[in-house]
Amino acid sequence: MRILGLVAAMLVAGPVAAECPVAADLETGIRFDVDEGDSEVFRSLRPGVVEAIYSHADGGATRTLLGQGVYLLELVEMAGKEPDPSTRMTYAFPQNAEDLPRPVPGSTAQFELLRNENGSLEREVQSYDFGPQARATFGACTYDMIPIEIRYSEDDSNTVDLLHYLPELGIAYFAGSTYDGTTDRYSYHRIEAVK
Numbered sequence: 001m002r003i004l005g006l007v008a009a010m011l012v013a014g015p016v017a018a019e020c021p022v023a024a025d026l027e028t029g030i031r032f033d034v035d036e037g038d039s040e041v042f043r044s045l046r047p048g049v050v051e052a053i054y055s056h057a058d059g060g061a062t063r064t065l066l067g068q069g070v071y072l073l074e075l076v077e078m079a080g081k082e083p084d085p086s087t088r089m090t091y092a093f094p095q096n097a098e099d100l101p102r103p104v105p106g107s108t109a110q111f112e113l114l115r116n117e118n119g120s121l122e123r124e125v126q127s128y129d130f131g132p133q134a135r136a137t138f139g140a141c142t143y144d145m146i147p148i149e150i151r152y153s154e155d156d157s158n159t160v161d162l163l164h165y166l167p168e169l170g171i172a173y174f175a176g177s178t179y180d181g182t183t184d185r186y187s188y189h190r191i192e193a194v195k
Helices: 002-013 023-027
Strands: 030-034 039-046 049-055 061-067 071-079 089-092 108-117 120-130 134-138 141-152 160-166 171-179 182-185 188-193
Touching (some): 023 039, 039 171, 049 171
Antiparallel strands (some): 030 039, 030 188, 039 049, 049 061, 061 071, 071 089, 089 108, 108 120, 120 141, 134 141, 141 160
């Protein structure tokens, strides 16, 4: 009897398993640690729109607004805690953010949109290929993941951007790019809910 009581006490006092973030944590934020001491925090702003702030180890930061947690609506550099409007670039999709399609493995989507960069308006076609579902692990937390390849019209460098979409959380992070024969990859290796 004494041994059982001791074992029970050890189990109660032992380390608590890491709590993996869930979609509801987007209200306060979900934070990733990235290579080189960088980090990215995702937060729900309004229905269909997620804000992601990518902070560099050197102190710089950028903010993106993502339709359905995937589609780039706005990109802006941060000046301290505030966006720098002189760096703002926006993308107007043909439908509202909450109406954009969520990624489905093995499917595709294509949009003709309007890009506004410092008042210069240009039309652009973006093509999305949603790959087969896989798994992604961040420390002790593992999620379903759909790889997304994005291609752009009128792109002489043949850029292909790679996103990893986590359907359980409703967000996609930038995993890398291929352009002019060069490949960049980014490793997201730890995840936690912002308290």
